[in-house]
Amino acid sequence: MKKHLAIALGISMMAAAFVPAAYASGSSMASGSSMANEQSIKQADVHGPIKNYYKTFGGMAGIKALTNTFVDNVAADPHINYYFAHANIPQLKYQLAxxxxxxxxxxxxxxxxxMTQAHKGLQITTAAFNYLAADMMAxxxxxxxxxxxxxxxxxxxxxxxPQIVTK
Ligand code: HEM
Structure with a gap:
């Protein structure tokens, strides 16, 4: 599935092969008090081992800037923006960040x-999921x-x- 998504997004085969490898490695799991607590990780639906890329993404300021661009891309994407017609955008941005x-x-x-609760009943398709992933890549x-x-x-x-796509 992950490989399929990577290919759908036009990532090179090398990058696609890298994706599962990111999962296999638990060696660089973030540790210490700076990481989110277990309940938070579970609620955020994180499945693979967490690696610490917080600083690489520019800390919270960088994550907020990325989230703004991502939501702007989604809002401008005619393939999927109708899903967000009734969304509370400031609240969505906060939760996403x-x-x-x-x-x-x-x-x-x-x-x-x-993710199961948030997307229940939205009838999200695999195609919609892949468009959103492409908006994040951009x-x-x-x-x-x-x-x-x-x-x-x-x-x-x-x-x-699997928690988000229901159609
Ligand atoms: C890995 C991909 C995705 C992640 C990480 C994600 C994450 C989230 C989060 C964190 C929320 C807010 C939950 C809350 O407020 O408690 C949310 C809500 C929502 N998501 Fe997603 N989502 C993803 C994919 C999608 C896709 C593919 C669609 C539709 C094409 C979608 C449509 C929505 C909608 C409509 C809401 C509700 C917004 C509102 O009512 O204010 N999501 N999502």
Whole structure:
């Protein structure tokens, strides 16, 4: 599934092969008091081992900037923006930034809904999921996130697909 997504996004075979490797490695798991607590990680639906890319993404300021660009990309994407017609955008941005921070090994607390709860009844398709992932790839490119960090982050998001895609 992760490989499939990577290919759908047009990532090279080498990068696609890298994606599962990001999962296999637990050696660089973030540790110490700076990481989000266990409940927060569970609620954020993080599946693979967390690596610490918090600083690589520019800390909280960088994560917020990335989230803004990502949501702007989604809002401008005619393939999927209709899903967000009734969304509370400031609230969504806040929850996304907190969740992304947790995924990136940062010292955050995600207090939003689980991915199953948040997307229940929205009838999200695999195609819609892939468009959203592409919007995130474009946002990471805009913010010059290094490729290994991009691959880690997109693999973490790809692992949430079973909770989000219901159609
Ligand atoms: C890995 C991919 C995704 C992640 C990490 C994600 C994350 C989130 C988060 C954190 C929330 C807020 C939960 C809360 O407020 O408690 C949310 C809500 C939502 N998501 Fe996603 N999501 C993803 C994919 C998608 C896709 C593919 C769609 C549709 C194409 C989508 C549509 C929505 C909508 C409509 C809401 C509700 C917004 C509102 O009512 O204010 N999401 N998502």
């Amino acid at each position: 907190q969740q992304f921070c947790v995924v990136l090994g940062g010292p955050c607390k995600y207090t939003g809904q689980t 946002a990471m490119k805009t913010h010059n996130i290094p490729m290994a960090a991009q691959n880690y982050f997109i693999a973490q998001l790809a692992a949430m697909e």
